[in-house]
Amino acid sequence: MKPVLPIVIVLAAALQPAMAQVRATQTVEASSTAATSAQARAQQDDTERQIQQMWGLSQEEMRRAKILAQGPRANFSVERISPLEILGIHARSDAERRQYAERLARIFHADVERSIAWDREMQAAMARLYPNEPMVSYAGLPKVQTSVGAADMNNIPRTQIIETPATPSTATGRGAARK
Numbered sequence: 001m002k003p004v005l006p007i008v009i010v011l012a013a014a015l016q017p018a019m020a021q022v023r024a025t026q027t028v029e030a031s032s033t034a035a036t037s038a039q040a041r042a043q044q045d046d047t048e049r050q051i052q053q054m055w056g057l058s059q060e061e062m063r064r065a066k067i068l069a070q071g072p073r074a075n076f077s078v079e080r081i082s083p084l085e086i087l088g089i090h091a092r093s094d095a096e097r098r099q100y101a102e103r104l105a106r107i108f109h110a111d112v113e114r115s116i117a118w119d120r121e122m123q124a125a126m127a128r129l130y131p132n133e134p135m136v137s138y139a140g141l142p143k144v145q146t147s148v149g150a151a152d153m154n155n156i157p158r159t160q161i162i163e164t165p166a167t168p169s170t171a172t173g174r175g176a177a178r179k
């Protein structure tokens with residue numbers, strides 16, 4: 001019987017370049033994964049800072065809001081509750097609650113102003129680009145048989161109703177007509 005050891009040594013020597021290539025590939029992949037992970041963390045940190053600035057929060061306030069959001073607040077609140085609302089709900093004093101409420105009120109007020117400015121600009125653009133067209137056309141939609149009051153309460157355009165007189169019960173609000 002021939003010795004097996006020389007064949008193993010020859011095979012090991014032949015595989016060494018391939019093994020070195022595998023190790024090099026693994027090293028490159030590991031450093032690429034680490035770089036991608038570091039980049040993702042940096043992007044997350046940057047996003048976190050931007051969100052913190054949007055709400056006017058300190059790092060400590062943002063950290064506290066995140067922790068509170070994962071507690072009972074996660075079960076009691078809507079999914080998209082703001083960090084200021086979380087902090088206000090869990091305020092440690094009346095003064096702190098007032099401060100968070102005023103901060104949120106300022107942000108909300110500014111957002112409403114931006115929304116109104118956008119709506120005005122959008123209407124002006126529609127008027128410039130489509131001067132002879134209504135913004136919304138109800139042409140072709142079926143008309144609804146109802147009273148003017150009921151149409152107004154339900155935001156149905158008056159052009160879309162076939163008017164019926166109000167019934168005595170709806171006119172008086174008491175359920176029966178007076179005699």
